[in-house]
Structures are given as structure tokens and as C-alpha cells.
Amino acid sequence: MKLGFVGTGAITDAVITGFMKSRSDIDSIVVSPRSQDIAARLAEMFPRVRVGSDNQDVVDSADIVFLAVRPQIAEEVVKELKFREHQQVVSFIAAVPIESLTSWIGVPVTITRTIPLPFVAELRGATAIYPPNDQIAALFSSLGASVPAEDLKQYNLFSAASSLMATYFGLLETSARWLEAEGMPYDQASIxxxxxxxGLSHATDASNEQSFEAMASKFSTKGGLNEQVFAEFKENGGTKALTLALESVLKRIEQR
Incomplete structure (x- = not known):
């Protein structure tokens, strides 16, 4: 299997790192010379990775081409490339529909949209895929798990959910700053x-429960402090604000 990556940013870095840990059936990976530092480092770390002379070299050398460029330049980059008929194309490009990619490519290829997250580097990712594609699903399953979307709406919902990462860290930062304001050193609060x-993440992975509400009950004593914090968070508009933000993100995704 020969893979090629057009675009060499953080997600390409994470995906290739994960593949090199998990796959022995990849003969070669060619990465575009853009983002020279990342491309050079990957080629130095992994003997199966080389830096292509340009993006067309990437496409020519690959059975499966991964498009990992910013949406703002996607049309310009993709239209310049010549793909082979029936080549596999995997898009990491946010909010660019398959119809647009098909038009830009101009020859019949198989296109799959995916949402790899940074954790694929540690084989802990959950990668949404649309439309379902057994070969691409198998590739991303080796990076943690692949989650095929039943339809475009479900894929867009996965995309909206993936936008929760900054909020997660924002919750941690807010908590750490509160502890600091109460007299605890920030470094100690952070640790x-x-x-x-x-620990909660590990417990979530290990749990057989499907409901997060059921998981929460295991960590909340009736009338206790955990129950109080969530109840006040909800009463003060925390859950409503989160729901409204997700609805806003989904609307933005669907409008694109």
C-alpha cells in the first residue's frame, strides 16, 4: 500500500505517526514539501516516508491520496493536480463537500471524508468517515477506532462534536484559575x-455504560459535592450555553 499526503500540517503528522506505529502493510508514504520542518522530520524518523518534489509527485506515487490542506486554499491546490481514474482520495478538509472535490478533481475517483483528531498519533483516535468505505475504515481503525457516518447529517454532527476540544481545555483553565485565585499555585492546580x-477519561474508556448520565451517577453521591456542582452549572445556564454553541457550530457547518 502506497500513501500520499497533500499538506503536511499537524493532523498529517499525527496520522502518519499513528500509521507507522500500527501498520506493517504500508510500503511507502510520500508527503508534500510544504511545511518543510514537519515533512523533513517525518522522513528522518520513518524510513518508509519521503518528501515529494511537489504535490503532483505525491499524487503520482500514491494508491491513496490524503488531502490535508486548509479550506481557504483547497480549490486552488486540488485543481492543479492530475489524479488517476478510480484513485482513492481521502479528504481531511473541513466543510468542503464531496461534490466540490469531485468537480475540482475532474476524473472519476472514490472520495471519502474523514475527521482525524490529534490523538490518532497515540492510537487513541475516533475518526468519523463518510461515506462508509471498508478500506478507509480499516486504516483508521488501526489508529484507535473508525466511526462510519450513516449519512451526511450524522457526519456533520460528528464534526460539530469534535469542536468540543477547546471547551474541554477551557473548563480546565477556568478551574485552575479559580484554584489559583483561592491561593493554590497554578502549577499545583494544573497537575x-x-x-x-x-483518570475520568480512563474510567470512561473502561466503562460498559452507554449513558454518560449513568457514569456520572457512579461518581456522584446523592446530595454530595459532585451532584451540587453539576446542578448549579445546569441551573446557571452551563448546559444550555453548550447546547446553543453546538447548534451554532452545526449550522455553520451545514451552511458551508
């Missing part, structure tokens, strides 16, 4: 919160 939330 404690990392361990607390890291």
Missing part, C-alpha cells in the same frame, strides 16, 4: 486537574 480528568 491535580490533569490527573483528575485523565
Amino acid at each position: 491535580f486537574l490533569k490527573r483528575l480528568f485523565g
Whole structure:
């Protein structure tokens, strides 16, 4: 199997790192020379990775081409490339529909949209895929899990949910700054919160429960402090604000 990556940013870095940890059936990976530092580092770290002379070299050398460029330049980059008929194309490009990519490519290819997250580098990702594609799903399953979307609406919902990462860190930062304001050194607060939330993440992975509400009950004593914080968070508009933000993000995704 020969892979090529047009665009060499943080997600390409994470995906290739994960593939090199998890796959022995990849003969070669060619990356575009853009983002020279990342491309050179990947080629130095992994013997199966080389830096292509340009983006067309990437496409010519690959069975599966991964498009990992910014949406703002996607049309310009893709239209310049010549793809082979029936080549596999995997798009990481946010909010660019398959119809647009098909028009820009101009020859019949198989296009799959995906949402890889940074954790694929540690084989802990959950990558949404649309439309379902067994070969691409198998690739991303080796990076943690692949989650095929049943339709475009579900894929857009996965995309909206993936926007929660900054909010997660914002919750940690707000908590750390509150502890600091109450007299605890920020570094100490940071260590404690990392361990607390890291433990919760592990417990979530290990749980057989499907409902997060059921998981919460296991960590909340009736009338206790955990129950109080969530109740006040909800009463003060926390859950409503989160729901409204997700609805706003979904609307933005669908309008594009």
C-alpha cells in the first residue's frame, strides 16, 4: 500500500505517526514539501516516508491520496493536480463537500471524508468517515477506532462534536484559575486537574455504560459535592450555553 499526503500540517503528522506505529502493510508514504520542518522530520524518523518534489509527485506515487490542506486554499491546490481514474482520495478538509472535490478533481475517483483528531498519533483516535468505505475504515481503525457516518447529517454532527476540544481545555483553565485565585499555585492546580480528568477519561474508556448520565451517577453521591456542582452549572445556564454553541457550530457547518 502506497500513501500520499497533500499538506503536511499537524493532523498529517499525527496520522502518519499513528500509521507507522500500527501498520506493517504500508510500503511507502510520500508527503508534500510544504511545511518543510514537519515533512523533513517525518522522513528522518520513518524510513518508509519521503518528501515529494511537489504535490503532483505525491499524487503520482500514491494508491491513496490524503488531502490535508486548509479550506481557504483547497480549490486552488486540488485543481492543479492530475489524479488517476478510480484513485482513492481521502479528504481531511473541513466543510468542503464531496461534490466540490469531485468537480475540482475532474476524473472519476472514490472520495471519502474523514475527521482525524490529534490523538490518532497515540492510537487513541475516533475518526468519523463518510461515506462508509471498508478500506478507509480499516486504516483508521488501526489508529484507535473508525466511526462510519450513516449519512451526511450524522457526519456533520460528528464534526460539530469534535469542536468540543477547546471547551474541554477551557473548563480546565477556568478551574485552575479559580484554584489559583483561592491561593493554590497554578502549577499545583494544573497537575491535580490533569490527573483528575485523565483518570475520568480512563474510567470512561473502561466503562460498559452507554449513558454518560449513568457514569456520572457512579461518581456522584446523592446530595454530595459532585451532584451540587453539576446542578448549579445546569441551573446557571452551563448546559444550555453548550447546547446553543453546538447548534451554532452545526449550522455553520451545514451552511458551508
